[in-house]
Amino acid sequence: MCPFCYIGKRKFESALEQFPQKDKIEIEWKSFQLNPDMKTEPGKSINEYLAEIKGWEPAYAEEVNNHVTKIASEVGLEYNMDKAVVANSFDAHRFVQYAKTQGKGDDAEEQLFKAYFTDGKNTADHETLLELGAVIGLDVEELKSVLESNRFSDNVRKDIYEAQQVGARGVPFFVLDRKYAVSGAQQPETFLGALEKSFGEWEKANPVTLTTYAEGANCTPDGECE
Secondary structure (H helix, E strand, O other): OOHHHHHHHHHHHHHHHHOOOHHHOOOOOOOOOOOOOOOOEOOOOHHHHHHHHHOOOHHHHHHHHHHHHHHHHOOOOOOOHHHOOEOOOHHHHHHHHHHHHOOOHHHHHHHHHHHHHHOOOOOOOHHHHHHHHHHOOOOHHHHHHHHOOOOOHHHHHHHHHHHHHOOOOOOOEEEEOOOEEEEOOOOHHHHHHHHHHHHHHHHHHOOOOOOOOOOOOOEOOOOOEO
16 A cells, blocks of 8 residues: 555566566565554545544645656556545455465555555455456455455564564565665666675575486587487
8 A cells, every 4th residue: 555665566577677587586575564553444535544644734645645646657557546445454465465375476466556556446345355366366265265264364464573573664675585675666777786686696605506416328519429
């Protein structure tokens, strides 16, 4: 629900597209709640909510959201903040945690971002989450079972605790190889530099070494066979 997280995702993806070893990069989404106590209030506008919790005038909250909307448009995202639904994110995080077990964590995040920022859907509503699950090919009945239980709640809490341990006090927050942190929706060149540095060090520390087990007849690139 942080507007800069979706923007940061696009900027990171732009950097990754330029990274020569992108096929060797594994991305794992982690849960983080900016306001765990937020109540789901579909009838309240995001401007009203921000005005209440931050002490802003509604007009100023609208101005801030208009500014963020403009930034989002610069990376090809459509924000409709006037349609955003104030919603607690805990079950949405459980949805992502389940999707991760099916290899669809990134797909789940993309759908949640679009649902919240573009389509104005209630991301705390189980029917909404089931619809999003169907879009990305999850087993809807299994997902329904997950949402109706407390499954993956501990996964969410563990991620939040881990974020505290690595120094994340806000989002977006990117951790590369558990060594380097990039905070905020940085420009693609910043992400690219962080990728190059962290991957270069990881590759140096994890060289590909082979021990010969057996040798037999073979052919070499120069055309000789023996």
